């Protein structure tokens with residue numbers, strides 16, 4: 001009696017599957033080997049599908065980051081407003097959509113209907129920073145003014161209390177002096193005590209690296225837009241600035257009252273904007289000030305500028 005022999009019957013099948021399995025294994029290995037030999041471009045595409053930065057893209061990203069970091073910063077600052085040139089300056093910086101800082105004189109806000117109107121425009125404008133340039137501007141009698149440090153501090157405090165309670169950044173009238181933590185510079189030694197007193201009172205004193213000069217008799221600019229750009233290039237090339245790669249430019253609102261000079265300002269700004277190596281910024285982003293703010297933010301108790309500046313109503317002035 002023949003008894004079925006399962007192992008014997010199974011044997012032929014096993015023989016059949018062995019080479020098939022080997023073939024599949026071989027083909028799989030081949031497929032794996034092929035995928036491992038994708039071109040660099042294919043690998044980049046595969047990895048970029050994950051949403052992460054690919055190895056191939058990393059050097060490019062780092063290079064871009066370095067380039068962005070290496071941009072030179074320029075801070076456009078306009079002094080002595082509000083005055084008859086402020087409207088033009090504000091129109092231009094807003095139309096060109098660039099950041100600009102105005103160092104205002106407290107007394108000027110209350111001098112006329114037009115100046116009050118421009119002040120109200122300044123405090124509501126975007127991308128604009130308003131800083132303190134004293135209350136009286138020393139009535140242009142600087143030597144006498146700086147002889148009394150406590151008067152200088154009081155003059156700054158008056159503008160701060162009435163108009164700018166949120167800002168501690170000031171510029172001393174008629175003086176290019178600096179007091180930002182360890183960044184210290186005094187242009188006229190007789191004013192040193194007054195500058196030290198401002199810093200002791202909690203103010204940051206910012207001067208400037210380059211000035212767009214004007215004729216004090218005609219109030220016309222002494223340099224064209226192109227000349228200013230050349231001077232800026234040269235200042236960076238020769239590192240003539242208080243903080244490396246950061247240049248503070250001083251200009252005066254009043255000068256741009258004339259259409260010829262306001263055209264120069266617009267041309268200057270347009271040329272600056274076309275430069276990839278320059279970036280315009282507000283003074284609160286100045287490196288030494290930004291660092292300072294990190295420290296003082298925790299003890300800041302004053303209200304935001306816009307809210308507290310609003311009580312300066314035109315009908316009560």
Ligand SMILES: [Zn+2]
Pocket residue numbers: 079080133137173174
């Ligand atoms: Zn001034």
